[in-house]
Amino acid sequence: MDGSQSNDRNPNPNPRGNNGNSITSSTPVWPTIDGPLGLTEDDSLSYARKFYQFGFALLPFLWAVNCFYFWPVLRHSASFPRIRHYVLGSAVGFAVFTVVLLSWALTFAIGGEHLFGSVWDKLVMYNVAERLGLTGWS
Numbered sequence: 001m002d003g004s005q006s007n008d009r010n011p012n013p014n015p016r017g018n019n020g021n022s023i024t025s026s027t028p029v030w031p032t033i034d035g036p037l038g039l040t041e042d043d044s045l046s047y048a049r050k051f052y053q054f055g056f057a058l059l060p061f062l063w064a065v066n067c068f069y070f071w072p073v074l075r076h077s078a079s080f081p082r083i084r085h086y087v088l089g090s091a092v093g094f095a096v097f098t099v100v101l102l103s104w105a106l107t108f109a110i111g112g113e114h115l116f117g118s119v120w121d122k123l124v125m126y127n128v129a130e131r132l133g134l135t136g137w138s
Helices: 003-008 041-055 061-069 071-075 081-123 128-132
Strands: none
Touching (some): 041 061, 071 081
C-alpha cells in the first residue's frame, strides 16, 4: 500500500453531500414524523386540516395528535407553509385547552369545599347516588 491510495478515499461516506435527510438538516424532507413511510405533502395537508377541524368538535386531543404527527412541520418554521397553518393552530388550540382543563381541575382539587361553600355538595358527583336514593344501604 502506498500513501496515494489513502488519499483517494473520500472521508465523507455520502458522496453526494447533504441530501436533506440528515439530522443536522435545516429543513425536513418529510412533513410527518415517520419520514418516507409517511404521507405525501398533499395527503398531509388533508390530514392536518381534518385533525385541526375535528379538534373544534370537542375532540381537542386530535390537536395533540396533529402536533405530534406533524412535528417536523411545527419545529421548522420555513418548511411546508401550507400545512404549518393547521399544525400551528392545533398547537395553540391544544395549549389553550390544556390551560383551561388544568385550571378547572385544580380549582376543584385545591379549592374544594372551602372555595365553593354550601354549593359544593351540589357540584360534586360522589354523592349523587345517595341523593337520588339509589344506594341499598340507606
